[in-house]
Amino acid sequence: MVQRTPLHDVHVRAGARMVEFAGWDMPVQYEGILAEHAAVRERAGLFDVSHMGEVVFRGPKALESLQRLFTNDLSRCQDGQAQYGALCRESGGIVDDVVVYRRSAEDLLVCVNASNRQKDYDWLHGHAFGAEVTNESDAWGQLALQGPRAPEILQRLTSVRLSSVGTYRFTDGEVAGVRCLVARTGYTGEDGFELFCAAADAPRLWASLIEAGRPDGLRPCGLGARDSLRLEMAYRLYGSDMDDATTPLEAGLGWVVKLDKGAFMGRDALLKQKEAGLSRKLVGFVLTEPGISRHGHAVLQDGKPVGTVTSGTRSPSLGLSIGLAYVPPALAAEGSTFAVDIRGRAAAAKVVKTPFYAKKTRA
Amino acid sequence: MNYPDDLKYTKEHEWCRVKGNRVVVGITDHAQDALGDIVYVELPEVGDPVKKGEAFGVVESTKAVSELFSPVTGKVVEVNDPLSDAPETINEDPYEEGWMIQVEVADFKELDTLLDTAAYQKFIQEESE
Numbered sequence: 001m002v003q004r005t006p007l008h009d010v011h012v013r014a015g016a017r018m019v020e021f022a023g024w025d026m027p028v029q030y031e032g033i034l035a036e037h038a039a040v041r042e043r044a045g046l047f048d049v050s051h052m053g054e055v056v057f058r059g060p061k062a063l064e065s066l067q068r069l070f071t072n073d074l075s076r077c078q079d080g081q082a083q084y085g086a087l088c089r090e091s092g093g094i095v096d097d098v099v100v101y102r103r104s105a106e107d108l109l110v111c112v113n114a115s116n117r118q119k120d121y122d123w124l125h126g127h128a129f130g131a132e133v134t135n136e137s138d139a140w141g142q143l144a145l146q147g148p149r150a151p152e153i154l155q156r157l158t159s160v161r162l163s164s165v166g167t168y169r170f171t172d173g174e175v176a177g178v179r180c181l182v183a184r185t186g187y188t189g190e191d192g193f194e195l196f197c198a199a200a201d202a203p204r205l206w207a208s209l210i211e212a213g214r215p216d217g218l219r220p221c222g223l224g225a226r227d228s229l230r231l232e233m234a235y236r237l238y239g240s241d242m243d244d245a246t247t248p249l250e251a252g253l254g255w256v257v258k259l260d261k262g263a264f265m266g267r268d269a270l271l272k273q274k275e276a277g278l279s280r281k282l283v284g285f286v287l288t289e290p291g292i293s294r295h296g297h298a299v300l301q302d303g304k305p306v307g308t309v310t311s312g313t314r315s316p317s318l319g320l321s322i323g324l325a326y327v328p329p330a331l332a333a334e335g336s337t338f339a340v341d342i343r344g345r346a347a348a349a350k351v352v353k354t355p356f357y358a359k360k361t362r363a
Numbered sequence: 364m365n366y367p368d369d370l371k372y373t374k375e376h377e378w379c380r381v382k383g384n385r386v387v388v389g390i391t392d393h394a395q396d397a398l399g400d401i402v403y404v405e406l407p408e409v410g411d412p413v414k415k416g417e418a419f420g421v422v423e424s425t426k427a428v429s430e431l432f433s434p435v436t437g438k439v440v441e442v443n444d445p446l447s448d449a450p451e452t453i454n455e456d457p458y459e460e461g462w463m464i465q466v467e468v469a470d471f472k473e474l475d476t477l478l479d480t481a482a483y484q485k486f487i488q489e490e491s492e
Contacts, residue, residue, distance in 0.1 A: 290405075
């Protein structure tokens with residue numbers, strides 16, 4: 001059974017093109033992916049991300065319990081602050097990559113990927129170490145307002161002083177009369193906000209934002225632009241760039257693995273892997289010959305497969321063919337070259353620094 | 364959607380137009396719309412043979428890869444090279460500036476099996492149901 005967000009009718013009525021994604025009937029585009037992508041980079045875009053899940057840890061053991069399941073260090077995360085990290089299995093394999101919103105040491109909201117809602121809840125609940133864990137995914141709607149104009153658009157609808165909400169900070173507040181958790185987070189590389197509200201309020205919040213942003217050229221956006229925007233930033237996508245069989249070290253997420261914070265699920269395996277050295281690494285590359293690499297294409301060295309492309313697209317902002325791939329460490333350094341097998345044709349590629357896209361310095 | 368009456372269509376959503384001893388080939392308005400923003404196109408070279416019903420190239424949008432199937436058998440005599448730098452032309456003008464290849468056709472009777480405008484419209488109607 002394909003699931004629908006509280007905004008499904010809104011998308012269909014607006015003429016969005018719907019596709020199935022991770023078991024959800026979601027808009028892939030409204031007018032067009034390139035126009036939506038550009039709107040977010042230059043002005044603002046609004047995304048329905050209600051398919052994302054919310055799992056909440058509560059009680060005296062909430063912080064301690066989540067610390068033991070999360071690779072990043074929540075003791076360094078203040079109340080009102082969000083932190084990105086991974087949930088790992090004992091093996092070090094990634095259950096999911098998540099953002100934790102720490103409301104207090106006894107109340108933490110874990111935002112999980114749509115495809116992993118049930119898996120994550122089962123995993124977290126099954127290893128809760130005394131915390132009260134609830135799956136609130138169906139109760140929440142979630143909108144992402146992203147782009148350089150996002151703050152001024154949102155400010156028209158709320159009394160929350162947005163200038164005091166820093167990056168990866170959040171607060172409770174009303175937006176257009178709707179109670180929200182207002183977070184300065186996102187998945188596009190632009191300034192912007194993610195708004196968590198009651199599912200039933202999502203259509204009203206959506207309509208208010210679209211209206212308020214009209215003079216600024218705000219566009220409703222689909223998952224197509226969300227994917228090209230995140231890939232330009234080399235943000236990983238669970239299910240494409242990583243899964244239960246890859247570790248955060250291999251996926252290039254070592255910066256959110258705090259091996260010195262004390263015991264946590266997967267730590268021993270990750271420590272061991274770090275000491276032994278990685279056998280593959282996720283790198284960003286650009287094609288130096290025509291073509292577009294896609295998920296699943298083989299990475300070739302001297303004609304032999306040595307790795308796999310996990311994401312690829314033509315970057316709308318850069319006009320380059322970009323991608324992420326697992327390659328042997330010997331090919332992981334910036335400037336390394338290999339080929340990508342695009343339907344039987346070997347296209348030359350070069351490892352580059354990520355993010356691919358660097359935000360323009362604004363006047 | 365627009366489907367000019369002077370064209371013939373395939374069930375793979377290519378069109379062709381007779382021009383002297385050649386046919387001009389492209390993809391339909393329906394196809395470009397279904398694909399979304401086209402960002403890459405891979406076409407054969409002048410002199411390459413093409414065969415009716417077989418792939419002669421690839422078109423990619425921001426999300427999808429799609430093969431191009433030749434409506435006729437023959438030899439490629441002209442390729443719309445500017446498309447490689449401006450693939451969005453296919454979205455903007457699929458029947459004129461967005462043409463892909465011109466083929467010198469061996470047997471024009473092949474065209475008789477293709478769909479006319481009414482039949483193609485009926486076909487995409489049925490396909491969407």
